[in-house]
Amino acid sequence: MATGSVWQVTREKQHYFDLLASTWDKGMAAEVLSGLGNIVEEVGIVPGSRVVDLGSGTGVLLPFLISQLGNEGKIIALDFSAAMLREAKARNFPALVSFVQADVHEIPLADNCIDLAICNNAFPHFVDKGRALKEIARILREDGRLVICHTMSWERINNLHRSLGGVVASDLIPEKSILQGLIAKARLEVVRFEDSEQRYLVVARKVTRSFMVEKFLRLDAIYGNSYQSQTNNRR
Numbered sequence: 001m002a003t004g005s006v007w008q009v010t011r012e013k014q015h016y017f018d019l020l021a022s023t024w025d026k027g028m029a030a031e032v033l034s035g036l037g038n039i040v041e042e043v044g045i046v047p048g049s050r051v052v053d054l055g056s057g058t059g060v061l062l063p064f065l066i067s068q069l070g071n072e073g074k075i076i077a078l079d080f081s082a083a084m085l086r087e088a089k090a091r092n093f094p095a096l097v098s099f100v101q102a103d104v105h106e107i108p109l110a111d112n113c114i115d116l117a118i119c120n121n122a123f124p125h126f127v128d129k130g131r132a133l134k135e136i137a138r139i140l141r142e143d144g145r146l147v148i149c150h151t152m153s154w155e156r157i158n159n160l161h162r163s164l165g166g167v168v169a170s171d172l173i174p175e176k177s178i179l180q181g182l183i184a185k186a187r188l189e190v191v192r193f194e195d196s197e198q199r200y201l202v203v204a205r206k207v208t209r210s211f212m213v214e215k216f217l218r219l220d221a222i223y224g225n226s227y228q229s230q231t232n233n234r235r
């Protein structure tokens with residue numbers, strides 16, 4: 001997709017979510033909240049971590065993240081919808097939470113500064129998923145993790161968006177192998193994948209340089225010198 005059209009679709013979605021902001025929390029069932037609490041707990045967030053909630057909306061995830069961090073660390077709630085962030089700010093979260101209005105395709109954060117990036121119910125809406133994943137990988141420190149989560153199955157999420165129609169009709173999560181390919185291209189590695197009635201959960205970690213070297217050595221062991229000399233010849 002050309003950059004111009006990404007920008008245009010992104011603007012349309014921004015408007016769509018602005019309109020939903022004031023009623024967003026009304027649709028939040030208790031079982032959804034408890035499912036989210038479980039996910040955040042299982043992911044294992046270390047107190048003192050720097051966490052970014054990508055597509056944070058009205059801040060549904062924030063209480064769970066705060067309780068894991070125990071007031072140590074930092075949470076950045078990032079969303080491109082000003083109205084969603086306004087709702088979140090009105091909830092008066094403690095000072096470890098800050099808010100950033102930005103597009104996930106161009107995250108205004110430094111390289112390697114985040115321990116955990118989490119996207120609840122937001123990833124399908126990212127217009128250029130490959131580019132978003134590369135941006136997320138850029139801000140993660142080595143070994144930092146990305147969590148993509150939903151409290152329903154892959155099939156239900158995609159059917160829900162198809163049935164909503166309009167600007168979100170094609171906001172689908174790619175099938176597993178395609179998503180894994182996009183994640184790998186961003187220099188992330190899937191370490192956990194779950195797709196059940198209750199949840200869709202992907203955890204990926206930023207691959208370290210030594211991991212890349214190990215991978216290269218493994219290829220070398222399989223293909224022998226031919227792999228190395230072919231690679232050298234290409235230089």
Ligand SMILES: C[S@@+](CC[C@H](N)C(=O)[O-])C[C@H]1O[C@@H](n2cnc3c(N)ncnc32)[C@H](O)[C@@H]1O
Nearest residue numbers: 017055056057060079080081103104121122125
């Ligand atoms: C379905 S809502 C989920 C909100 C929240 N995470 C939750 O679970 O309630 C998706 C959110 O992602 C945000 N979003 C979608 N595309 C985005 C983008 N490209 N950059 C930043 N935020 C985005 C929307 O504004 C919206 O608040």
